[in-house]
Amino acid sequence: MKKNVFVAMSSILVLGAALAGCGGGNQAAPADSNASGAKTENSAPTSGSKVLKLNLHSEPPTADPGIAEDTTSSTIITATFEGLTRVGKDGKYNPAAAESYTVSEDGKKYTFKIRDNKWSNGDPVSAKDFEYAWKRALNPKTASNYAYQLYYVKGAEAYNKGKGKVEDVGVKALDDKTLEVELANPTPFFLELVAFKTYFPVNPKVVEGNEKWATDAKTVIGNGPFKMDSWEHKSKLVVSKNDNYWDKDNVKLDKIEFSMVEDENTELSMWENGELHWAGAPTSALPTDAIPALKESGKMTTQPIAGTYFYRFNTEKPPFNNVKIRKAFAYAIDRQSLIDNILQAGQLPATGYVPPSMALNKDGFYKDNDIETAKKLLEEGLKEEGLTKFPALTLSFNTSEGHKKIAEAIQDQWKKNLGVDVKLENKEWKVYLDDVHQGKYQVARAGWLGDFNDPINFLEMFKEKDGGNNDTRWENPKYKELLNQSALELDPEKRKAILAQAEQILMDEMPIMPIYYYTQSWVKDDRVQDVIIDGLGAVDYKYADFVEKK
Structure with missing residues (x-):
């Protein structure tokens, strides 16, 4: 997945929940929030049982492992199902x-x-x-x-x-x-x-x-460490320890209660007030404006993950059917300023698609904030399309304060650097995913966290024009040939060289615009232990526990 990532900011979760799979969104803390870290003690597990209280940020589109494509759904599925x-x-x-x-x-x-x-x-x-x-x-x-x-x-x-x-x-x-x-x-x-x-x-x-089995707690039957107890859509989802699970003795939690609060400021306040045991990544995001104080307080944990935050271009619709125009928009943003002024959690500017932990070209494929080249390419592209001025442009993103702040900053940069007016459009997560899949967008935010630790997982999503996670409508025969060739190459270095050629084509054609490489940031109750967050950003609560302070 991974997937579409939902939230946006320093965390896939940080930004994005879709696809991939299939998003971290920091935003300002409210004036009365205690972002300095001098929070109240979080409530003890309910009635002597061990109940972990988290925020999922948005409604999971599905609990069906065969259909799910986003990180929000994956969190629930990983808790309630198990693979080989x-x-x-x-x-x-x-x-x-x-x-x-x-x-x-x-x-x-x-x-x-x-x-x-x-x-x-x-x-x-x-x-x-x-x-x-x-x-x-x-x-x-x-x-x-x-x-x-x-x-x-x-x-x-x-x-x-x-x-x-x-x-x-x-x-x-x-x-x-x-x-x-x-x-x-x-x-x-x-x-x-x-x-x-x-x-x-x-x-x-x-x-x-039941064809709708994966949207109702009564019919979600899994083989994992937890079972689904209740699902109040767009409000709350509860899972409890599955006594039929083969390894139940290693499952320490009795329940996990997932809230679905979209506002990151509210989530942080809930954590400070003891209503949540964890806030931020990997199931949501911290408010961007609260990051500096949380960092200074020492309460915030940040870790890099193998994920990339990017924008998609709809390459079938003018004007982004023109590669020069796509590249102009990609070159005309200042990624480092987004990180310094909005994200603020140690992200790195993305000048390629494959993240640093599995990078194929450590120097990247283009220069960040290359305004002169961007202006030249836009002029040439418009001329090729027979346009004297840039047509109406809409930038779409799923509801998140972090996504909104990034979009607003890029909107300003495109206006300043290219003279293009951009309309911003936000949608609820599930609606957003559906519209992107149907091609109902011009430019749309996305995030991808690795499903496994290999560059092919990032590159293969653009292999087929109609591939399930592509959505750019872009396809390139040579690119496809190189990915097929890599599957047959057993020499690791030769295979890496083949995949590097493929990524070069992807960045030359620019159906996507990489923006930054993810980190995940969160704050938690010190008693919460053994939550597994891997280097790909995926979370597993199987071994999670409450350990009382001595």
């Missing part, structure tokens, strides 16, 4: 729903032994549930925007594109406890992939029984 592997407290991918696995000598066949476990409704978890889930996500009728994540499986891409049979997809339950997977090519990061939500199992009986 899972990140442990050691930061490594360990057997989870699978108790063991073997790999063939050629690296193309995996055989997983499914451990004894039950769905939250008491049904046994079977290898057939995995086969069903993967083939369901690949079924064109399911319309999963993350189906391409399964293309590493033999026959998966052909089936998803209507050019192959479901019987030829390389996943098969040999019996209730044995799952055999055949890959198209050796995939060194496959054990990371199967910890990703699109590879999670679903209960066939539940899915077939």
Whole structure:
């Protein structure tokens, strides 16, 4: 995912919840907030039980692992479902729903032994549930925007594109406890992939029984450490410890209560007043104006993650069908000033798409704040399009104070540097995602956090014009050829060079405008321990606990 990121600012969560997957948004703290860190003591876990209180910022679009594409949904799905592997407290991918696995000598066949476990409704978890889930996500009728994540499986891409049979997809339950997977090519990061939500199992009986099963707590049946208790849409979502879970003894929390408060200032005040145990990333964002005081107080934690905040161009609609105009807008912003004056949490200017932790070109692909080149390209592009002045332009973003402040700053920079008037448009998260997927935008904010630690995860989303997470309507034959070639190259350095060529094409064509590389920032109750936030920005509450101060 990851995904679309929802919130925007220093955190995927920081900014973005979509796609990818599929967003950190800092904003000003209210005058009466206690951003200095001299907060009141947070309330103790309710009635002796361990209840963690968090803010999800927005309504999760779905709890369906096969459909989900954003970080908000992923947070809930990771709590209530489990894949064949899972990140442990050691930061490594360990057997989870699978108790063991073997790999063939050629690296193309995996055989997983499914451990004894039950769905939250008491049904046994079977290898057939995995086969069903993967083939369901690949079924064109399911319309999963993350189906391409399964293309590493033999026959998966052909089936998803209507050019192959479901019987030829390389996943098969040999019996209730044995799952055999055949890959198209050796995939060194496959054990990371199967910890990703699109590879999670679903209960066939539940899915077939109700097409809206993934939007109602009564019908969300998972195999993870928590089960869904209630879902008051756009208000509150509660999960509790799943007593049917195989590793329940390592689940310390009794419940997690997720609020859905969109205003980051209100969220921070709730934390200061003890109504929340955590504020900010990775499920929301801190107000940008509160960042300096929180940082100075020593209460704020910040960590870099493998994610990029960027704007998409709709390359099928004039004037952004013109590459020179796209590049003009990308070159005409001052990324460092956005970081210094708005974000303020150690982000880095993005002069490429792939983040620094897996960078293919450490020097970047273009110069930040290159105004003269931008003006020249805009003039040439307008001439090529037969335009004497720039037409009406709308910049779209999902509701978040952080996204709004970034958009306002870029709006001012484009006016000053290019003489272009920009209208700003914000929408609720789910509506925003739907409109972007349908191409109802000119320029739109986005965020992407890595689903696994490899550059291909960033680059592959723009491989196909109609790819589930592309939404720019851009496609390039040479780019596609290089990504296909990289899948066959076993030498790591040669493969990296191929992917660097691909990223060069992406930045030369500029269907997206990278802005900055994410960090995540948050404040929390000191008693909250063992929340796992990996280097990709994903969060897992399986091992979370309250540890009373001594």
